[in-house]
Amino acid sequence: MTGLRERKKQRTRDALIRTAHELFVAQGYERTTVDEIADAVEVSQRTFFRYFANKEEVAFALQRAVEERFFVAVGERPEHEAPLQVLRNALGTAWSGIGEVIEEVVPLELFMRMCRVIETSPTLVAVHLRRSAQQEDRLAVEIARRAGVDPESDPRPRVLAAAFSGVLRLAGRRWAACGETSIESAQRFYENHLDRLGPALAEDWHAAPESDGPLPERRG
Structure with a gap:
């Protein structure tokens, strides 16, 4: 019963x-x-x-499920991986099979359209920013734990979490503006932006960029 x-x-x-x-x-x-x-x-x-x-x-119910999937993937990454690689690989793991998880509740296309609503609604953008800050704190604590450092005295975990979260927000906004609604297009935007994070921080911008292809073009 x-x-x-x-x-x-x-x-x-x-x-x-x-x-x-x-x-x-x-x-x-x-x-x-x-x-x-x-x-x-x-x-x-x-x-x-x-x-x-x-x-x-209710608007963020499925977003929360996706986030939890990501945090589980972070915790399961090998201990020898560098912190940024942990986040990049965990995101890839979280994307894998996410369609099946979403479709247990709503059609995948509806979920993707809801993601666009979140990225374009003033009220939900404000909520999204608040939730992102909370996730950054949680992520910084996990990065620090894995690295064996104190996040209160060592700023690196919080800096990395803030940079990672910021790139995800940027990719989300650009994806929402491109007019596409497939999970493949969203994944492409997130992955391409994250691929630029390391070079953007470390490279001489006057040098020729690596030939890894352009970012997805914005449409309409």
Whole structure:
């Protein structure tokens, strides 16, 4: 009986996420109300708040799942890897199979369109920045742990976490502006931007760049 009850709760939660994403994409985050989401799923407002504290939580529900996948991948990287390589490789691992994880709740295209809503909605951009700062702190602590340093006295973990997070935000904004909605295009943007992080910090910019291809072009 407990198993059936838990599955029913999971179905309700998934339905709220899916419906909220559909409404946010169709009519905008700011113009969508909790009542509209609850009515579309045929549950009460009270039921909505059993699962999510507010609209913000349901908007970022799948983003949080993706982030957790990334942090698990960071923790599983070999101890001998350099910190930046750990983050780069962990991101690649997190991308692998992410489509199947997302599609357990919503269609992949809907998730990608929701990512664009997050990158272009003023309210959600502010939330995204706040959440990014929280993730930076968490990431800095993990980098420091792996390296055996104190993040309070050694600034390198926080500097690296801030640089990594900043590149991801830039890639996300550029991807949102390009007009594409596939997970492959998003992955390409993130990976290409991260590939430039090391050279941007270390290379002489007056020298000829490496011939690893241009960044994806912005469209429309």
